[in-house]
Each structure stands twice: as structure tokens, then as C-alpha cells.
Amino acid sequence: MTAEQITERMLADAVSTMEMMSTALGVRLGLYEALASGPLDARGLADKTGIHPRYAREWLEQQAASGLLTAAADDDPYARAFALPDDVRETLLDTDSVNYAGVLPGLVVSLAEILPRVAEAYGTGDGVPYAAYGPGTRHGIGGMNRPGFHAGIADWVAALPDIEARLSSGPARVLDLGCGTGWSSIALAEAFPAAGVHGVDMDEASVAEASEHAADHGLTDRVTFACADAAEPGAPGPYDLVCTFEALHDMADPVAVLRSAREVLAPGGAVLIGDEKVAERFTAPGDLLERLNYGFSVLHCLPATRAEGAAVEAGTVLRPGTVRSYAAAADYGGCTELPIEHDLWRFYRLDPA
Template sequence: MTSTSGADERRDAVAEQLFSSVIGALETLHVYVGRALGLYDALDGSPATTAADFAARTGIHPRYAREWLEQQATAGVLDVADETGDPGTRTFCMPEGVAEVVCRPESLALVAPLASMVMGVAQAMPAVLEAFRTGGGVPYELYGEDIRRGIADINRPSFVHQLGSEWIPALPDLHARLTGGGRIADLGCGEGASTVALARAYPSAEVLGLDLDPASIESARVAAGDLDVTFECRDAADPELAGSFDLVTLFETLHDMAHPVQALTAARALLAPDGAVLVGDEKVAERFTAPGDEMERFNYGWSAVHCLAAAMTEPDSAGTGTVIRSETVRTYAEQAGFAECTVLPIEHDFWRFYRLDP
């Protein structure tokens, strides 16, 4: 039986954790404001500014400018360059290095897009509550542009810096083939950040991005510009696509799929002889342990309110959730008819990578 002192300690620890979480949530809202209104961009590389000057440069109201700047300084994101004691003359600046975290779109240190993803989840919460009651799901489109854009923005730096230089070279046979040509299908491409990175890394290859969300495909086409890459809102199981791709990729999408085995079966059918599938998905613990570390908490934090909920919209959903463990991927691959599922020696803070061979 738990002693009274032990119960009190647990009570106080949980209360402190929840209080800290609320502080973090409120600070996340201010990061969202900074990104949505371009406030961080205005501070990046600029001299120290008063609230009035900042308001004039960014087109926001001076009183809100002052409160946001003071909040950001209190949170440790910005510095007070000159503390005059007068709110009207106090100046603020962005410390060296912080821009990489909040507003440099290709920085590997970029974290701020997570705020947009949180806001996307927040706007869908009434539907999430109903899904909890009924066992149904939440259509992806209810999460809105914030989650689509946030996912694209948070993953883009890894695609830009690591996909062509580290991830695909971990499959040396395919890296060599694609360097001279070949075909790549990027399944669940979202807004196309991964597909664009593939096309830039392998300019001699033909690259196709596939997704079932029309809004994502529309944004992907805009993002690609004049780059020679094709995006289609099309099912990968379309028999016209079968047997023609050297590499099929699924980046952070398998756990979101209502029917992952069918998706991998379609991916296998897309492969040309000696082709392979590359899956990059969440780097979670090998087994459930409670309490979990920060990464486990991070991934479970998204699961029931977004990834699981979006997948549960379809009948007979696998309901994988964000926390997709290695054994789950292996099981799905085996059920889809793959002969081998190999965890690749690729270092990444958030993802684990698998090579699937027929």
C-alpha cells in the first residue's frame, strides 16, 4: 500500500509536471504567433528594436508588439538588449543561433513548426472528443493547413540535408542506380518536401510523388516550381504503376495509414526487379515502458489526438498510432509479402529507417 508521504510526493510531482506543461503550451501559442505573422523573420539579423519600431516594421499593433516581445524575452527566446526601465524605450534582439530554431527553413535545428502542428490538432479537438466517444476517426482535412504545413516545414531540413547524402546512400545498390537514372515513387508525399529533395538529389531519375490528400498535392505542385518532378493524387495500388520503380519511399506515413499492410503490398507491387522500399518512421522504444522518456512522451502526445484519430476514419483500420515499434513494421512487411525487413544504420534523432526487399 502506498504511504501517505509517497502519495503526496507523487501528487506534487504530477502537479508540477502539468503546471510546466501548461507554461509550455502557452509559450507554444506565442511561437505560433511569431511564425504566422512573420515576427521572427523580422528580428532575424536585425538590430535591437523597441516595441514601437517593431510594430511599425511588422504591421502589428504596438501594444501587442510590446507584450509579445516581453513574453519572448521572459521565455528566454529573445534578449533584452537595453533595459531602460521604460517599456517605450526598452529594446529587444534575437540572440545568435536562435533564428535557426524559429525561422530558418532549412536549418536542422528548426523546431518552431511544431507549434503549427499543435495548433492544427487544437482546432480539431471537438472532433477528437467525438471520436473518443464513438470509436470513429477525425478526417485529416479537419486539422487544416496548420498541420499540413507544419509537417512539411519540420521535416524539410532533414530531407534537404540528409536524404540524398545519408539515407539513400545507405542503400548503395539503389543509390548507384538512381545516380544514373531510374524511377522513384514517394508514397504519402504530403506537401512534397521529400519528393522535391529526391528529385534534387537524383536529377537523372524520374520522381513521382503520390498522396490521397488533394490539398497536399496542390501545395506540393506549387512548392516544386519548375523542378522536373510529378505529383499525383492517386492510389499507389493503381495497376498502371506496377513493376516500374527502382525505389519506393514512405517517410513518416506508414503509421498514419489505416491499412498499412495493403499500403506496403501496393509498394511492393510498384517495384521493378531488384528494387526496394525505404521506410522512415518514428524512432520509438522497442517495447512499452511506463513512465517513458521524452521521445516516448513526444510520440504518444501526437498519437490519440492526431495520427490514430486520422487513421480511424476508415473501416477496419489497423489503428497503428504514432508509436510504431520495429516489431510492428516487421510484421506489416512480412504480411505484405516482403522477404526481408532490415533496420538501416542511419542516425537520426526522430526516425528509424527500414529497407524492405521482396
Template sequence: MTITPDSTPPPGQDADSTNADRTGVVSAAPTADEFAERFLTSTLATAETMSVYLGERLGWYRSLADHGPLTADDLAARTATDARYAREWLEMQAAYGILEADMSGTTTTFDISPGVAEVLTDTASLNYLGALPRMFAASFGRLPELLDAYRTGGGVSWEQFGTDARESQAALNRPWFESRLAPALAGVPHLHELLSRPGAQVLDIGFGAGYSTIALARAYPDARLIGLDIDADSVQMARRNAEAAGHGDRVHFEIAGGEEAARRGPFDAAFAFECLHDMPRPVEVLTAARHALAPGAPMIVMDEAVSDEFSGPADELDKLMYGFSLFVCLPDSMSSPPSAATGTVMRPSTLRSYAEQAGFQSVEVLPIEDFAFFRVYELRTG
């Protein structure tokens, strides 16, 4: 599943409903009726998103995919949940067009189509999004703390966001790491050759649930990998995942910040998958990684493929990343002062600035395309 730039005007904007200021910047000027309609649509989408959270967490989608069509009573019995709540949820899902309702018999039954089931239940599919609402649920559960952070300049840490956030990110990235990371790296000959060397030492900073590190271990069986992450629960989860995948002997996960990378090594390559924008002190981490690398070895940074510059109305990817930034990534970064306060929408120029301050001499975008929401950078000292 890939988000592409939206070529249509933002809601409420057309050729006759824009205003340009003296700098030439064009902004949307919706009428009250147009914005009210747009905001109602957004509210419906919020309700839909959180209803998906209920269905995913309670096992309702999975039960329908495995045993449907089902009545409300059947679904409740199979999932050890309450039938009245199940009926209300099922009717709401049908009202939104997520599920299909059959009212031809004496009792209404509900079913899930193969396409919807893939998106909401198939954790190996590149279209899988079933865990996405869990990230926002984790954030919404911390709204009092977020409001306080916004007032005071404080933050809310990844640890505070808890299991839903941790498992959401892991589940959404897992299919991409497991099915696409190896071929993506194989398509970059000089990097593939480096990682294929017998005994190659590889560092993975901010590994989360460890799926990136495990994918590297699977793709390069002669390499040895060390992962560093500050979240103790993530480290435990990653260790379990590595053992389950049969790579516990070659993958070593440690509770440590990226700033501690310089104490390890030397490494033939270092990676930071979708984590640099969360780090309160990214320059320090990149500097430590540079010192940990063997001479001429690359640092690979994968982060969100947002647009190059802020330009007001944006495409869907930038909008989504601003949502993550407001509710998760920026508060997480600001929870550990002093913080660079990067946010999820890390522009390429920001990454280049961090790399230069850390002592890297070149930053190149690798020819890896159609890899979820991400852009892959290679940082080198020479």
C-alpha cells in the same frame, strides 16, 4: 536537432519513490506536491509553445531577427499588428527567457539572440523548430471533433486539420530532406547504385509537400519520379515546389492513395517517408507497392525511431510521438474505417508484421543514423 533518450528519472521519481507490481514493472509514484509542480511546469510549457505560434505566424520573430532590437511600437509597425498585443507578447517572451529586454533607455527594446533566431526562423537549419507549434495549433482547433472521435471511435482527417498541420510537417522535414537525404542514401552502396541507374523509376508514397521527392530528384538526376498522395492541397503544394526547384519535368505528383501503386510501375525502388503510421490500411498499401516493384526491387520506409517496446516511463522521443499520435496521427488514421489504427508510435515489430502480411520476406534497418527522429527500413521480397 536530435532527441536522445533521457537517462534521468521521470519527474517525481527517484530510487526511493518507485513501486513495483507483481510482474516486476516499476512505475513512478510522485507525491501530490511533486505532481502539482510537474503539471505546472507542463502548463507553462504549453503557454510557451502557443506563444511561439503567435510569434511565428505574425512574423514577430522574423522581424526581430532582421531588424532588432525593436520597441513594441516598432515591431507592431513593421508587422502591421497591434502595439498593445505586441508589448504583452514581447514582455512574456522576455519573462520566459526567449527574447532579451534592454531597459537601460527611456523605452524598453527587445532583441533575439542568434541561437534562438536559428531555431525559430532559419527554415534551412537542422535545428529549425519554428513551425512545430503549428501542428498542435491545428489539432487544438479541432478539439470538439477530437473529443467526439474519442467517444465514438471516429476520427479527424488530415484534410480537416488543415493548412497549419500540412505546412508544419513540410517545414520541419524540409531541411532534413534537402541537406541529409542524399548523403544518407549515398552511404548505402547497393541502394545508391540502384537509384543512380539511368532511367531509374522511383515511387514516393505519401509525399506531403514533395520535399522528399524533390530531394531524390536532385540527388539522382537520371531518375524519373512519381509521387502519390491522397491530400489534394498537398499535391498542389508539391507541384509548385517541384516547379520552383526546377524538377517539374522529372517529378510527377498524383492525387492517389498508396493502394493504387500497383497500377503504376514497374519501379526500381519505392519510398514511404514518415507516412505509413498514418495510413488506415498500411498492409494494403505495402501490398500494392510490392506489386508495383520490379523483381527484387526494395521498398524503403522511413518512420519514427521510437523504442522497441512499451515500457512505461519513456524517453523524450516516445513522449513527443505519443503527443502527435493522440492529437493528429491516430485520429487521422481512424477517420477512414476500417483502420489498422497504428498511431505515431509504430514499433519495429509492428512494421515487420505489416511487411510480412504484405508479402515481403525481409525487413532490415538501414545504417542511416542521426536523421532527425527517424529510422529507415528496407523491405524486400527476396
């Protein structure tokens, strides 16, 4: 790219970043929820949400200029009505939709908020603990993955037909390593009523929220959670299936995690891994998925992993060859890439030797 093109890109990126932050503001203040019941002008939005009318006017105009809201023609800026289109409502407010991304702006903002600590870690070589990223990151990751778990997890397990048969007929047991706020464990239990699921995660706040979510879904009799290291989960087997979804790349010692998973498998059991769908090898420039995953890696995943005293520092860009090398080092007899369609993840089946 020429210097002029790079400058143009920086300006476009700045616009996108500020628009993302304005969207995060709208989510945080409940402005989209207020608009979901019908069009509002600036004073109407201010009355409904408790914000100042002048701020309401500016935010509404900015959102319409960015294309997220529609605006009725009116020369009086305070009488101009703004509406939330159905597709935008689905994307920002419908937490069950596979298109839901309402937590993504807050996740991005949380990475910006922690940037001074990340910069300090780059100088010292230390890490930034996962908990330091706060609820924006925790809820962002959980909220973005939740619809996919509920829509797809049964199909993912179906790619392992022998394991699907076990979970369907029961009684069966599943261990979910790196379960976060618990949505993968809950989705597994709902998809397979004959199975019990135990989720493990190192983050105390995530585990506490996971337990609340299981209670809200009436699943405490079949879904349990514990705060523990996935390399030493303290979860005696046998388990018919051990899962880890979008978590292996964050683990300080992934080989130890896979080894512990193998040790608790029931005879004929298997490990199911879902992780980032990155290229087979590094190329530059990268495509959108490479750029997305390197973005998360630079700002979050690598610093958070280094904070755990990592034996291995994969970063978010976990390539297939690396997964295969982990499986071999953990003494698995097979590591098979599964034919599961997914926009962001690649799936693997690991079988003991």
C-alpha cells in the same frame, strides 16, 4: 510521483504550452521576421508589423522573460529595445537549417484547435479527417521534415548501395508514397538527377502544394504528383525504389500499401521505410520520444487514420516488430533495419521474396 510533484509538473507544462502558443503568435504575425533585421522597441515592432503597441510591448516582454529574446535595460517599457539572437533566428526562421522548428508551434496550436472534434470522435469511435486539421498541421509536418530530407536523403539511400547505384547512373524511377507536400520527392530528385520521382498522397491540398514546390524548384520534368490512396496508387511500375517516410503509421491498410509497393518494384528494386524511432516494446513511464509520439498519436495520427476506415490502426507509435509483421504479411522476403543515424526515425529496407 507525489500529488505535489504532479501539480508542479502540470504548472510547468502549462507554462510550456502557453509559451509555445505565444511563439506561434509571433510566427503567424511575422514578429520574428521583423526582429531579424535588428533590435526594436514596442512602438518600432508595432509600426513594422501593424499590431497595436500595447500588444507589441507585452509580447516582447513575454518573449524576453521566456528567454527567446534579449532586452536592453531601459526604465521606459516602450523605449526598451529587444533583439532576436542568431540561434533563435536560425531555429524559427531559417527553413533550410536542420535546426528549423518555426512551424512546430503552429502545428501544436492546430492540434489544440481541433481538440473538440477529437473529443467527439473519442466518444463515437469515428475519426477526424486529415484535411480537417488544416494548414497548421499540413505545413507543420512538411516544414519540420523538409530540412532533414534535403540534408539526409542521399545518405539514407546510400545505405542501400545497389539502389544508390541505380539512381545515380539512371535512368531510374522512384515512387514516393505518402509524400505530403512533396519535400521528400523533391529532395530525392535533387540528390539523384538521373532519376524521375512520382509522389502520391491522399490529401488534395498537400498534393497541390507539392506540385507548386516542384515548379518552384524547376523540377516538373522529373517530379510528378498524384492524389491517390497509397494502397492503390495508380502508378504503373517498374520502380527501382519505393519510399515512404513518416507515413506508414498513418496508412489505413499498411499491408496493402506494402503489397502494392512490392508489385511495382523492378527486378532487384527495394522499399525504403523511414518511421518513428520508438522503443521495441511498451514501457511506462516512457522516454521523451515515446511521449512525443504518443502525444501526436492521441491528438492526430490515430483519429486521422480512423477517419479512413482503417483496416489497421497503428497510431504513431509504430514499433519495429509491427513493421516486420507488416512486411511478412505483404510477402516480403526480408525486412532489414538499416544503420542510419537519425534522432527521430528508424529506417528499414524491404526486399521481395
